[in-house]
Amino acid sequence: MNPALLIIAAAGALALTLGLLARRGRAMTLEQWTVGGRGFGALFVFLLMAGEIYTTFTFLGGSGWAYGKGGPAFYILCYGTLAFSLSYFLLPAVWRIATRLGLHSQADFFTRRYDSRALGVVVSLVGVTAIVPYLVLQLKGLGIIVSEASYGALPVSPAVWMSVVVLVIYVIVSGVSGSAWTAVVKDVLILAVAVTIGLLLPWRVSGGLGPMFATIARDHPGFLTLPARGMSLSWFISTVLLSALGFYMWPHTFASSYTARSEDVFRKNAVVMPLYQLVLLFVFFTGFAALVRVPGLTGSAADLSLLRICKLEFAPWAVGVIGAAGVLTALVPGSMLLMTACTILAKNVAGTLSPSLDERSIGRLARTLVPAVGIGAALLALHGGSTLVPLLLLGYSFVTQLLPSLLASLPERPRATAPGAMAGILTGVTVVAAVQLSGTTLPKLFPGWPAAITDLNIGVVALALNVVVMLAVSTITRRVRAAA
């Protein structure tokens, strides 16, 4: 075993140990942990959310896209910032309602506000569907890290299987309390690693940031800006909007807003979080440095760029530390995603459909689902050929479809009816799924139309249809009800 793999294995073992220790200390139910007694201050909510937001996507996907796409990758820096300014207004409103009604999950919110359990089930299923590509992304990232750090000893496929085994064990032994502990270790490590390599590599490769970007601009004209077609301005703006609007709609992120002690927690976080986004800048630097140093990785191989350049530039022990940071950034959010998906399926879907299930059998069902969902995600990770970023974008285009009905439910009297909300969500999700499954694109559907329209992110188009259908159906159902 080489030093790199050894360090990564040690990080995995450390995570499992922390998980076990956290479990022995207190016997908390999922509910108690997820809402944390609603007593968390700004710092803890900040850590919790940062722990969920900074995933292997940030690390490998961000550098991979800077390497493979250039300018369009900058969208990643924009959407989080925009989401944080929105959170200043959105989260306090959500928090007030959730606290007043004593809610635990995202589906509860819709069930209670629209007084419709069917809507709660639909929201749950949309959330799980969106989580799957996000989870697949984490597994792909884990596979990449482990196989690259083995210096060729382990191919990707056994690396993904090993990762999924560790992830499943981690979730089963530690539950959520493990995530909270490891999240702190992981955040410190990833910050230190990303900033260090992002600062070192441009100097090593080109003698500085300026020379590095000048080299790229010379060798790849147009690479550092947005192209006229494809990932053009309208793609960029619509994708930033889609991702920013969907940011807090992920089931796990939405519910972690319930943990706050007061509204001001969110306001403070909206001030601090944007600065945290700048970590991404250093991740981009690494991707661009890799473009100069290790050119020629195409397609999904672009996601390997960060580890490839680190292997050339640093000693194996340093690659081990970088890999360990990467493994933790995949393991922590991966475990939260896996657990959220299984809890939703057991509690909000199975529990609602057959109300006779008691708390204990729901818990047992959730635990049984963990390996099943894990194996499913591993198969998708091995057989889907896409790079990391499109996987996340797919998840976002699903989860954003929940926003219109959420916003409509915030006023004292909801602006939409339950059938309206349901019809809107289903319309949006169907459009996204149909486009995804048929492999069609807007330019293919409307070849003659200008790029400004056909380059729009399909999720935004689906979102617009969603709003129209929601409002129309709500108006109709209100009239029918008034007439009856």
Add this chain to the structure above:
Amino acid sequence: MVRPAHLHRLLAALPTLLMLGGVPFANRVEPYVFGLPFLLAWIVGCVVITGPVMALVRVLDRRAERAAGAADDGAHRR
């Protein structure tokens, strides 16, 4: 929609407007700013000002809330 006491909240839209509205004009490599291509530098600038802008909105919000609280007290006393 926005009550006069909350007009300052429109400030929160400023970084976003600069970021998304400015991109069509900032979509260029030169001039470099601290070694960064212009598009990236523009986006980083918008990210950097977001925190302070939101801090300002928060301060003004708290002041507005205190003022509203004081006005309420006055109304009660009368």
